[in-house]
Amino acid sequence: MSRDVRTDINLKEPRWDQGAFMGRAKHFFMVTDPRNVLLSSEALDEARTILENYKHGKVRPGLTEDELWRAKYIYDSAFHPDTGEKMLLVGRMSAQVPMNMTITGCMLTFYRTTPAVIFWQWANQSFNAIVNYTNRSGDAPLTVGQLGTAYASATTGAVVTALGLKSLTKHLPSLIARFVPFAAVAAANCINIPLMRQRELKFGIPVTDINGNRLGESPKAAQQAIFQVVVSRIGMAIPAMAIPPxxxxxxxxxxxxxxxxxxxxxxxxxxxxxxxxxxxxxCCALFPQKSSMKVSHLEPELQTLIQAHDPGIDVVYFNKGL
Structure with a gap:
């Protein structure tokens, strides 16, 4: 049974242990809950008010811990973590299931004609561009040029892959042809995500100690983070694009x-x-959101900087993104 809320809850961290897969799975089931798309502006603003009041020591009489955590996940589903701005509805993580089911379902249904292949691959990459822009990092914002390059490259890659494989499967069983959209989506993810995060690959992403103290920026940490995100995105597509066909x-x-x-x-x-x-x-839970890397695997100059700061640090942490 829920009890009155404690006053010492750390709302900067997820509710469940992120060191275990089940804890991460519970967290992401809340983050991606499609029911949050239906919440009104009033419900979103109420969740924000509950969290702001709690951070300032103001607790509504009768508020329970479950209600506080529910408010946090409602807030996280709609407001940008860096800017605090309300995100575009279709770009929110809670919109992933309804949007992807529509686009992916149509890709798998209308795969026989060239115009249909081109249209639905374009629609999918347009949606991906909105998601990537909406969930961009406030620490390293995307420029219009970077967004356009990633969008055009991913769309071209997906369409070329889909049309190329479609031509190769003309004389193969119909079941094989049904998997062409999956191959195109997998190829597009391998193009889209690195391009969308090219600034991170060039300049690095922030790495911290276990207490969250920033130690520097690492391109190698960015490489690991992007690889994990690509694997997760392709993993998401496998059941949805392999089982229904x-x-x-x-x-x-x-x-x-x-x-x-x-x-x-x-x-x-x-x-x-x-x-x-x-x-x-x-699939979001395959890797911890707060990923880690040994200091010995970082760039030599960053290793030197960290050792000078604190020789006892063996592992650094970073946000892998989604």
Missing amino acids: VIMNALEKRAFLKRFPLLSAPIQVGLVGLSLVFATPL
Whole structure:
């Protein structure tokens, strides 16, 4: 049973242990909860007020710990962590499931014609660009040029991959052709994310000690962070883009869908949505949000700087991004 809230809760950290996969999974199930998209502006502002009052020692009578944590996750789902500004609705992490299920479901349904391939790959990369811009780091903001380059490169890469593989699968079983959208999305992620975070690869990302004290910037930490994000993003796509094609390939051979072919798209979108509800938070949880790296693996000059600051530091920490 919930009890009155304590006054010493650290709201800068997630509610659950991030050193364990299950703790990270619980955290990301809350972060990506699609129900938060339906919250009104009043509900979002109320959550912000609860958190601001708590930070200043003002606790509403009867407020429980569960309600406080719920307010934190509502706030985190809608407001930028660096600027505090309300984020674009479609770019929020809570919009990932409904947006991706629609776009991915249509990509998997309308994969047979060239115009459909081009349109849905473009739609997917346009959505990715909005997500990456909305969740950009306030410490290293994206320029319009960087955003445009990443958007154009990822879209081109996805379309070229999709059309190239589509031409190669003309004489192969129909099931093989259904996996072309996944290959295109995987290729686009490998292009889009590094380009979107190219400034981090060049100048590095902040690394800290275990207490959060900033020690410097490391491009090698950025490389590890971006690799982990790419793996997570591709992992999210695997269940949503690999399981539904197998099911749909079997269903379309049955009399029901032959009789009602217009139901193919909504069924496929529903299957993708069901997969994404679980795949999105579980794949976000593959790696800790607060990732780590041994000091010995950093750049020599940064190692020297850290050793001069505190010779006892063996490991540094950094935010890997999403």
